[in-house]
Amino acid sequence: MIRTQHPALEFRAVSKTFGTTRALSNVSFDVPSGRVHALCGGNGSGKSSLIRILAGVETADTGTVTVGGVEHQLTDPSPQWARESGLRFVHQDLGLFLELSVAENIAMTARYPTNRAKTISWRQVHRRTADVLERWKISARPSDIMSTLGPAVRAMITIARALSAEDATSGDNEMTGHGRTLILDEPTSALPEAEVDRLLTWVRRTTEQGNTVIIVTHRLDEILTVADSITVLRDGDHVVTRSREGLTHRDLVTYIAPTALEVQEKTAPLGNDDTSPVRAPKTAEPRLQVRHLSGGSLRDVSFTVYPGEIVGIAGLLGSGRTRLLKYLAGALRPDSGVIELDGNAIETWPGHPALRAGVVLIPENRADDGLFPGLNIAENLEAGSLAVQSPLRIDIAGRLRSRAKNKVRQFGVKVGSVSDDILTLSGGNQQKVLMARWLSRSPRLILLDEPTVGVDIGARNALHGIVREATNAGSAAVCVTSDLDELCELCDRIQVLHQGVLSEPISGEAISASAIGHAVYGALDVHS
CATH class of the missing domain: 3.40.50.300 (P-loop containing nucleotide triphosphate hydrolases)
Structure with a gap:
C-alpha cells in the first residue's frame, strides 16, 4: 500500500x-x-x-x-x-443516469472521445470504460444499463468515475486515479x-x-x-x-454524544445483538386491523397493531414496505383489502380523511416529501395545524412563533431561532421538526418510514424516545426500517415482507438482528 x-x-x-x-x-x-x-x-x-x-x-x-x-x-x-x-466528492445522491449505460455514465465526467469525423468514438468509450471496470475490479460491463445493477455496484461505479475522471486542467488522459x-x-x-x-x-x-x-x-x-x-x-x-x-x-x-450512552444503556446494551426493549402491554381492542390487502407487489397482507405498540416491518428494497405505509396513509389506493382504525373501515384512496382520523406519516425522504424548504422552522412546525385550525386557515404570526417555540422545547429541537430557514438545521433536527409537527397532534396511528436514516446516535435515541413517548400515551405505530438493530431497539413485534408476503410475527425473546436478517433474506418460511 x-x-x-x-x-x-x-x-x-x-x-x-x-x-x-x-x-x-x-x-x-x-x-x-x-x-x-x-x-x-x-x-x-x-x-x-x-x-x-x-x-x-x-x-x-x-x-x-x-x-x-x-x-x-x-x-x-x-x-x-x-x-x-x-479532491473528489461522492454524495448520497450518486448523480447517475439510470437509463444510460455504464459507459455513458462514466463518460459524463471523463469526456467523450471523438474520431477523425469529430463524432463520438463509441469504441474508445467502451474500451476506456472496460479499463476502469477492470482496474477497480467492478463486476459490470460497459454496455450494462445502470438501472439493472445492484445498489453497491452503482456506488462503486460512481466512486470509480470520480477517481478515474480525466482532469481537464492537467490534461491527464491516463485516468489513473492515483494519489487523490x-x-x-x-x-x-x-x-x-x-x-x-x-x-x-x-x-x-x-x-x-x-x-x-x-x-x-x-x-x-x-x-x-x-x-x-x-x-x-x-x-x-x-x-x-x-x-x-x-x-x-x-x-x-x-x-x-456522551449523553446518549446513558439513554442507550437503558434500552439496548452496546454490542448485545439479542437485547429487546421492554415490550408494550397489549390491550383488548386493536387500533389498526389490515385484512387481505393487495396491490403492487403486496399479496394478501394482514396484520394487527394495538394501542401502545410499535410494529416493525422489515424487508429488502422493493419488497413493498413503503407502498404498504402509503396504502395505510391514503397516499395510494390498493387493489383490494380492508383497513380498519379502531374498528371503523377507512376509505383507501388519495384524499381520504386519514389525517382527520388521526393517521400521520413520517416519510423516508424528509427533504422532498416532508419539509417545505421555502418556509422557516416555525412555519414548518405549524404546517400540519394551519389547515385544520379555522375555516379561514389564518394565524397570527406571533401566535405561530409561540406555538412553534413550545414544540421546539417539547421535542428537543436545537435551533437558533424559529424564524431561521428550515434548511439551516441538521438532518436530525429536521427530522425532529417533522415528528413534532405530526406527533404534537396526538395521533392514533403513526407511520414511520426509515425514521432515523442519516442521523447520529444521539438524534436516533432522541427520536426513538419521542416515538415511544407517543405510544406510551396511547398511539400505535408501524415502523419501516432497513436497520435491523433499530427494529430490535424500538419495536415490540417485527414482521417481514418477502416477495410481497408478510411473515408471521417475530416477538418477545425471539427478536434479534440475526433472526430478522434470516427472515429478510428468505431463510425462514413465510405464510402464503
Whole structure:
C-alpha cells in the first residue's frame, strides 16, 4: 500500500457561522495519506459544513487546508480549486443516469472521445470504460444499463468515475486515479445490509492504489470496520483525532454524544445483538386491523397493531414496505383489502380523511416529501395545524412563533431561532421538526418510514424516545426500517415482507438482528 510522510489534508483553525449558529469553531486536524479516515459526529456537529467548505461550495470565516503540502485559504475556495487539488466528492445522491449505460455514465465526467469525423468514438468509450471496470475490479460491463445493477455496484461505479475522471486542467488522459483524496458522504445510507460489507471492502481496496478516503457516516459499526483513523466533531468543535486501534463502540458513542450512552444503556446494551426493549402491554381492542390487502407487489397482507405498540416491518428494497405505509396513509389506493382504525373501515384512496382520523406519516425522504424548504422552522412546525385550525386557515404570526417555540422545547429541537430557514438545521433536527409537527397532534396511528436514516446516535435515541413517548400515551405505530438493530431497539413485534408476503410475527425473546436478517433474506418460511 502506498504511503507518504505528509498528511493528505491538514485543516487549521477553520471556523464558520450561519447567522447566529456556530457551525465550526477553530477546527484543526490532519487526515493521514493513503488511508481510510472517518469523519464523524452528531447532527449539527459541523462535519457537513466542513465538507461543503472543502468542496468549494461554502466559504469559511477563517482557516486553511494544506493539500499535498500546498496551503490554501478556505475563506475563498472554489469547486475548480478543489478539483485541481485532487479532491473528489461522492454524495448520497450518486448523480447517475439510470437509463444510460455504464459507459455513458462514466463518460459524463471523463469526456467523450471523438474520431477523425469529430463524432463520438463509441469504441474508445467502451474500451476506456472496460479499463476502469477492470482496474477497480467492478463486476459490470460497459454496455450494462445502470438501472439493472445492484445498489453497491452503482456506488462503486460512481466512486470509480470520480477517481478515474480525466482532469481537464492537467490534461491527464491516463485516468489513473492515483494519489487523490476521495470524500464519501454517507455512502451506505441507501444500501441493503447485504450490500454494505461489499462496498466497504471495495472502498478499502481503493487506498491500495495510493488514494486517501474520507468517509462520513453515522453507522458506528462501519467506522470500526473500515476506518484506519477517525476525527470526531461535536457542536462545531474538534473533539478527537485518533487511530482506530483500540477504539471501541463505547468510545465512539462517548466522543460523539456522551449523553446518549446513558439513554442507550437503558434500552439496548452496546454490542448485545439479542437485547429487546421492554415490550408494550397489549390491550383488548386493536387500533389498526389490515385484512387481505393487495396491490403492487403486496399479496394478501394482514396484520394487527394495538394501542401502545410499535410494529416493525422489515424487508429488502422493493419488497413493498413503503407502498404498504402509503396504502395505510391514503397516499395510494390498493387493489383490494380492508383497513380498519379502531374498528371503523377507512376509505383507501388519495384524499381520504386519514389525517382527520388521526393517521400521520413520517416519510423516508424528509427533504422532498416532508419539509417545505421555502418556509422557516416555525412555519414548518405549524404546517400540519394551519389547515385544520379555522375555516379561514389564518394565524397570527406571533401566535405561530409561540406555538412553534413550545414544540421546539417539547421535542428537543436545537435551533437558533424559529424564524431561521428550515434548511439551516441538521438532518436530525429536521427530522425532529417533522415528528413534532405530526406527533404534537396526538395521533392514533403513526407511520414511520426509515425514521432515523442519516442521523447520529444521539438524534436516533432522541427520536426513538419521542416515538415511544407517543405510544406510551396511547398511539400505535408501524415502523419501516432497513436497520435491523433499530427494529430490535424500538419495536415490540417485527414482521417481514418477502416477495410481497408478510411473515408471521417475530416477538418477545425471539427478536434479534440475526433472526430478522434470516427472515429478510428468505431463510425462514413465510405464510402464503
